[in-house]
Amino acid sequence: MFGDLLDEFTNKCGEVKDGLLRAMSKLLELHDDYFVDQLGERADTYVRFSYYPECPRPELVFGLKPHSDGSVLTVLMVDDVVGGLQLLRDGVWWDVPVVPHTLLVNVGDQTEIISNGIFKSPVHRVVTNAKKERLSVVLFYSARSEREIEPATQLVDEKRPVLYRKIKVKDYIAGLYEHVSQGTMVIDTVKIF
Ligand SMILES: O=C(O)CCC(=O)C(=O)O
Ligand SMILES: [Fe+2]
Numbered sequence: 001m002f003g004d005l006l007d008e009f010t011n012k013c014g015e016v017k018d019g020l021l022r023a024m025s026k027l028l029e030l031h032d033d034y035f036v037d038q039l040g041e042r043a044d045t046y047v048r049f050s051y052y053p054e055c056p057r058p059e060l061v062f063g064l065k066p067h068s069d070g071s072v073l074t075v076l077m078v079d080d081v082v083g084g085l086q087l088l089r090d091g092v093w094w095d096v097p098v099v100p101h102t103l104l105v106n107v108g109d110q111t112e113i114i115s116n117g118i119f120k121s122p123v124h125r126v127v128t129n130a131k132k133e134r135l136s137v138v139l140f141y142s143a144r145s146e147r148e149i150e151p152a153t154q155l156v157d158e159k160r161p162v163l164y165r166k167i168k169v170k171d172y173i174a175g176l177y178e179h180v181s182q183g184t185m186v187i188d189t190v191k192i193f
Pocket of ligand 2: 067
């Protein structure tokens with residue numbers, strides 16, 4: 001039963017993801033399937049179920065440390081009662097509002113790289129709550145691990161030089177956890193300054 005439900009959920013989220021990838025390609029004036037093609041035959045899909053128990057000292061403990069997602073796109077179904085997800089913008093942490101029955105979509109690092117920095121992969125974190133537990137189900141869509149990604153050549157010119165170097169997806173993902181635990185950003189390792 002649970003397997004069927006998860007199957008249906010991932011299939012429907014897959015349609016959302018493809019629709020968004022096509023819209024993003026259009027926005028960047030790339031051909032409609034540019035992003036879909038970058039992911040490969042079948043996108044690598046990871047699902048993460050997170051349970052954040054109530055925490056008596058939320059000021060001392062993160063639910064999830066600050067990070068950006070290593071994905072192309074992340075589709076989140078966050079708890080529809082308890083907030084906790086926050087986004088960093090201009091040095092300020094903003095609460096992501098809780099909106100029941102709504103999927104939240106996050107742009108990941110691979111999209112930042114492919115779009116040559118036009119789409120930014122936001123830094124976010126989860127804070128804990130002293131009184132309430134929280135749940136989330138998160139789907140990460142990634143280009144296949146053996147592929148290499150790099151900024152679309154159409155998005156590189158004299159005014160916007162190439163900002164990220166080519167990288168194998170597998171190597172990029174391998175660096176993720178190491179960097180998050182050390183409080184550094186893996187995307188900084190592929191930036192060309
Ligand atoms: O639990 C959440 O709301 C966010 C989780 C998240 O950012 C992640 O798993 O990468
Ligand atoms: Fe995340």
